[in-house]
Amino acid sequence: MHEIKEEQGSTEAYDRVLAARAKGRPTSQQFIANLTEDFLEFHGDRRFADDSAIIAGVARIQDMPVTVIGIEKGKGLQESIKRNFGAVHPEGYRKALRLMKQAEKFHRPVLCIVDTSGAYCGIGAEERGQGQAIAENLMEMMTLKTPVISLLIGEGGSGGALALAVADQVWIMENAIYSVISPEGCASILWKDSKKMKEAARHLKLTSLDLLGLGVVEQVIPEDDSQDFTEVYNQLRTMLYDTFRHNLRQPIEELLQQRYERFRRMGNMET
Numbered sequence: 668m669h670e671i672k673e674e675q676g677s678t679e680a681y682d683r684v685l686a687a688r689a690k691g692r693p694t695s696q697q698f699i700a701n702l703t704e705d706f707l708e709f710h711g712d713r714r715f716a717d718d719s720a721i722i723a724g725v726a727r728i729q730d731m732p733v734t735v736i737g738i739e740k741g742k743g744l745q746e747s748i749k750r751n752f753g754a755v756h757p758e759g760y761r762k763a764l765r766l767m768k769q770a771e772k773f774h775r776p777v778l779c780i781v782d783t784s785g786a787y788c789g790i791g792a793e794e795r796g797q798g799q800a801i802a803e804n805l806m807e808m809m810t811l812k813t814p815v816i817s818l819l820i821g822e823g824g825s826g827g828a829l830a831l832a833v834a835d836q837v838w839i840m841e842n843a844i845y846s847v848i849s850p851e852g853c854a855s856i857l858w859k860d861s862k863k864m865k866e867a868a869r870h871l872k873l874t875s876l877d878l879l880g881l882g883v884v885e886q887v888i889p890e891d892d893s894q895d896f897t898e899v900y901n902q903l904r905t906m907l908y909d910t911f912r913h914n915l916r917q918p919i920e921e922l923l924q925q926r927y928e929r930f931r932r933m934g935n936m937e938t
Contacts, residue, residue: 680868683875684850686842687821693896695722695737695780698820701900702778702907703728703735709766711758715795718759720751720783723766725775728908734770736763736831737780740821753822754787757800760830764804771813776911779817779831784849786827801830808833809930810923814914816907819843819884835914835926838886838906839875840899845883846873882932 686692699706703726710717723736740753763779770777786797808815817834823845832845839845848856850864853871857863872878875887886906891898914922 680871680874680877681850681865683842684844684864684868684873687844691894692821692842694742695739695782695820696742697896698780698818698900699726699735699737701896702904703733706735710762712761712765714761715758718751718756718762719749720753720755720787721759721762723762728778728904728911731908731911732773732775733911734766734775734777735780736766736777738783738828738831740782751787753783754785755783755827755830756787756792757795757797760786760800760804763831764800764807767808767811767815771811774813774915776814776816776915777811778907779815779834781817781819781823781828781831782821782843783824783827784822785824786830801826804830805833809926812919812923814911814922815926816910818888818903819845824849833926833930835922835929836885836910837883838888839878839884840888841875841890843875844873845878846871 699722706724706726708722708724712718720739721736722739724734726733726735738753738755738759739750741747741750767777769775786792786801788797815834817832817837819828819832819837819839821840821843822828823832823839823843825847828845848871850868850871850873851861853867854863855861857867872881875884878884879887888899888903890896
C-alpha cells in the first residue's frame with residue numbers, strides 16, 4: 668500500500684474527479700463481493716417498486732452479521748442502463764431505509780457503500796417524493812440505534828450521496844470525491860462556463876485529503892497504483908470488523924451522541 672499524495676492545484680483535483688469516474692473502477696457489487704460473505708439481497712420498498720440502483724441485503728463480515736446497502740452504477744452499457752447509472756429513485760432510498768430499520772431491530776451494523784453522481788431528478792422521481800425520501804433518510808439515520816459506517820468508493824454527489832452518509836464514521840477511497848455539486852455544474856453556475864471545471868474542482872475541496880482536513884471524513888483508504896484492490900479489500904474488511912465490533916460495545920445513547928456531535932462540528936472554523 669503506497670502513501671497518499673498531496674494535491675497541488677486545480678489539475679490534480681480534477682484528476683481525482685476523473686479517477687473517481689473511471690470505467691474500470693470497482694463498483695459497489697465488487698466491494699460487497701470482496702468485503703462480505705453469504706450476501707442475501709432484498710428487493711423493493713414495500714410502497715412502489717424495486718430500484719436496481721440500490722443493492723441492499725444482509726451478509727457477514729467474518730463472523731459478524733451486517734446489513735449492506737450500496738449504490739450501484741453498473742458495468743457495461745446494458746447493466747448501467749438497468750442501474751440508471753447509479754442515479755437513485757425515491758423507492759431506492761426507501762428500500763435502503765427499510766433495510767436500515769430492519770438492521771436496527773436486530774442490532775446489526777450497517778455498511779453503506781456510496782457511488783453516485785446524484786439522485787435521479789426525473790419528473791416521475793419528483794412526483795413520487797424524491798426530496799422527501801432523501802430527507803427521511805437523513806432524519807432516520809441520525810437516530811438509527813445501531814452502528815453505521817459509510818464508505819465513499821467513487822463519486823459522492825450531493826444529497827443523493829448524503830442520503831446514505833449520515834453515519835458514525837465516513838470513510839473515503841483515495842481517488843473518490845464528495846461534493847455538493849459536480850465541478851462542471853459548479854463552473855456553469857459561477858462562471859457560465861463548464862470548461863472551468865478544473866478550477867471549480869479545486870475550490871470545491873472535494874478530494875479525499877481535502878475532506879479529511881475539513882473533518883468531513885474520518886479515514887482515507889489508500890489505493891494501489893496497479894488497480895489491484897485485493898490488498899485494499901483485505902485492509903478494509905479488517906478495519907470494518909474492528910470498528911463495528913468496537914461500536915457495538917458502546918451504549919447506544921453514547922453512540923448516538925457522538926454521531927450528533929460529529930455533524931455539529933462540521934463548518935466550525937474555530938482553532
